[in-house]
Amino acid sequence: MSVILTFDQGNSSTKLVGFDSESGEECCCAVLRGAAAMSLLKRTIEPLEISAAVGCSVSGGNVCALMELTGAPLRLELTSDTPVPLKNRYGTPHTLGADRLAAAVGAASIHPDEDLLVADIGTACTYDFVSAAGEFLGGNIACGPGMRLRALHHYTARLPLVSGHFDNISRFGSTTEEAMRSGAMQGVVAELLLYSGFGRNRRLILSGGWAPEIAVLLPPDVTYEIHPHLVNRGLYCILNHNNR
Numbered sequence: 001m002s003v004i005l006t007f008d009q010g011n012s013s014t015k016l017v018g019f020d021s022e023s024g025e026e027c028c029c030a031v032l033r034g035a036a037a038m039s040l041l042k043r044t045i046e047p048l049e050i051s052a053a054v055g056c057s058v059s060g061g062n063v064c065a066l067m068e069l070t071g072a073p074l075r076l077e078l079t080s081d082t083p084v085p086l087k088n089r090y091g092t093p094h095t096l097g098a099d100r101l102a103a104a105v106g107a108a109s110i111h112p113d114e115d116l117l118v119a120d121i122g123t124a125c126t127y128d129f130v131s132a133a134g135e136f137l138g139g140n141i142a143c144g145p146g147m148r149l150r151a152l153h154h155y156t157a158r159l160p161l162v163s164g165h166f167d168n169i170s171r172f173g174s175t176t177e178e179a180m181r182s183g184a185m186q187g188v189v190a191e192l193l194l195y196s197g198f199g200r201n202r203r204l205i206l207s208g209g210w211a212p213e214i215a216v217l218l219p220p221d222v223t224y225e226i227h228p229h230l231v232n233r234g235l236y237c238i239l240n241h242n243n244r
Helices: 034-045 063-069 098-110 145-154 176-196 211-215 230-242
Strands: 002-009 014-020 026-032 049-057 075-077 116-121 124-130 135-143 203-207
Touching: 002 063, 002 230, 014 034, 014 230, 026 034, 034 063, 049 063, 049 098, 049 230, 063 075, 075 230, 098 116, 098 124, 098 135, 098 203, 098 230, 116 176, 116 211, 116 230, 124 176, 135 145, 135 176, 145 176, 176 203, 176 211, 203 211, 203 230
Parallel strands: 002 049, 049 075, 116 203
Antiparallel strands: 002 014, 014 026, 116 124, 124 135
16 A cells, blocks of 8 residues: 655644555554654654655744655645645735645545635634635634633733633633633634634534534534544645646
8 A cells, every 4th residue: 555644743743644645545643742753753654655745844843854754755845835726815825834724725625615614723723714616715813722721820910820621611600710711712612603604604624632622612503523634634635736
């Protein structure tokens, strides 16, 4: 089986996902971080027949060096100059995070010809819009739940530092800690509902580490999908688009 490796290099780790080059199905994945990253990369790719590698970075790291280590005969780094299978309507494409564009391409490959809200809920929240006509329309960037809670503690005199990772987040808090958690988590929910038109105007696609915890807070009549490797899926599609 021939495998295409995709590298999504973030601020704290790199998501490695391999795709069968014929079927497009995921066949392996690993999270590379810290001192063990190189040994894990070697163990993951050792049994594979690698045909290509594609990657992007939002951290300023050297994703090209990681791809070179794979020995892939074909390698591609996603930059603002790379052709993609969406029409990019962003006003400043050179400042657009490559992960945002790749996630939009990934979502559009799963649901072509639909209006989409692609939401990556992580350290930051990015809300990006893809039109049914295949256009990346841009979107908004906001603080993620953890950042909101840390900011409340840092910029006030008496609010405590609390975690948003908590069972049974209420709609409204009855204690200060509950109010902070609810404000951070339900605030993201409110943004998702606003931008998606309550899931009626745009299909809601979620990704990012906070996505599962946010998803359970959505109203039951709002449909959504969670795709943990959306950026990697988009990178796979972009490589194929450039290798036709």
